[in-house]
Amino acid sequence: MKGAPPRRTATGEAVVIIMIKAVIIGFAHMHVNEVAEYILGQPETLLCGIADVAPTHPELCEKRYTREWNRRNVETISGIHCHESYTELLDRVKPDCAYILCENVQKPRVALECARRGVNIIIEKPLAADLAGAEVIAGAAEKYGVEVIVNWPVAWRGYLHRQKRAADDLLLGRSLRLNYQNGHTGPLGQGARHRGVAETADEMTDEERGSCWWYHSDCGGGALLDILCYGCYFSRWYFGLPLGVSASEQRLSLSYADCGDNAAAIFRYADRLTVAEGSWTIPRRLVPAGPQLLCEDGALWCSGGADSNQSVEACTLAGEDVVVPEFELSDDMRNLPWHYAAHRLRGKKLFETLDLGFNLDVMRMLDTATRSSREGREVEL
Numbered sequence: 001m002k003g004a005p006p007r008r009t010a011t012g013e014a015v016v017i018i019m020i021k022a023v024i025i026g027f028a029h030m031h032v033n034e035v036a037e038y039i040l041g042q043p044e045t046l047l048c049g050i051a052d053v054a055p056t057h058p059e060l061c062e063k064r065y066t067r068e069w070n071r072r073n074v075e076t077i078s079g080i081h082c083h084e085s086y087t088e089l090l091d092r093v094k095p096d097c098a099y100i101l102c103e104n105v106q107k108p109r110v111a112l113e114c115a116r117r118g119v120n121i122i123i124e125k126p127l128a129a130d131l132a133g134a135e136v137i138a139g140a141a142e143k144y145g146v147e148v149i150v151n152w153p154v155a156w157r158g159y160l161h162r163q164k165r166a167a168d169d170l171l172l173g174r175s176l177r178l179n180y181q182n183g184h185t186g187p188l189g190q191g192a193r194h195r196g197v198a199e200t201a202d203e204m205t206d207e208e209r210g211s212c213w214w215y216h217s218d219c220g221g222g223a224l225l226d227i228l229c230y231g232c233y234f235s236r237w238y239f240g241l242p243l244g245v246s247a248s249e250q251r252l253s254l255s256y257a258d259c260g261d262n263a264a265a266i267f268r269y270a271d272r273l274t275v276a277e278g279s280w281t282i283p284r285r286l287v288p289a290g291p292q293l294l295c296e297d298g299a300l301w302c303s304g305g306a307d308s309n310q311s312v313e314a315c316t317l318a319g320e321d322v323v324v325p326e327f328e329l330s331d332d333m334r335n336l337p338w339h340y341a342a343h344r345l346r347g348k349k350l351f352e353t354l355d356l357g358f359n360l361d362v363m364r365m366l367d368t369a370t371r372s373s374r375e376g377r378e379v380e381l
Contacts, residue, residue, distance in 0.1 A: 026102030034196030104220025129220030173296030210256030222259030231276020
């Protein structure tokens, strides 16, 4: 962190504004467009540089939401030219934090380079491609004394916190079961739209889509890691770690992918149950806004679609409407750059679902789901 040029108060007193120096590493994830806008809009954060990570497989086009398109877009909105080497960028800038949006499989290597230099690590969900990779990141953080934060887009949705507060306050009694369905036509699929960009994905051939890392299992691609991870997030947030997982990941439609395009899992608890689904073959208009929670005395669910008009509704077991109390997020919960500034500069406690321990648990659930799918049986954690 560094001091910006002093500003003067009305009485002429000089005030030094402390700025967080941030860099972005990786353009593989289209969330980088959204993240870059948030960093640029945070007054206590200075975007000091951007760099990519060499792809595991070369991409065959530069259409919207591909790695090269994302890079050019971030260069345009930030006015910053992409550095050729992310390690040289880290050495030159010496940032406070690095936002990592590379392929899932590359995250441990990039995080280790950041940790060695004392740079705090902010990783786009999920933490890694597997638990072994996540543990490498955790080990590096402990060895070098840096912080690891995982950015979940759903952490900043006020209506989801409203639902959780109502559940915690036992509005309809104890929670018994959580149902969660999420998906789209694939990260680069027909009609795909990602926050930070108004337009939908360009039309692509199967060969062009299939060259992108999302559709390669050796890169950490697939619907289980991309979409079912949200089911793990909500299940862990509401119920903690399950006792066992029964899961199936299959390629049902996308012939150009060598990973699953659909995944489903049952997370078994002693007295609760979560059923989660993630799909790359579903229109967005069919996807609900969030989890459905079944309780002893009724249900809590998110109304509206995945992209607009989200709210929370509730009813008794007899179907009678129940008013869900309003809940407003604090200003620092608008997005991660704002939350990180409050955390680093004013000592705000990190929100629970962003910290390393929570996300290691999510990776344990994802790893167990992967193993269950491969073995065709329930696997205990």
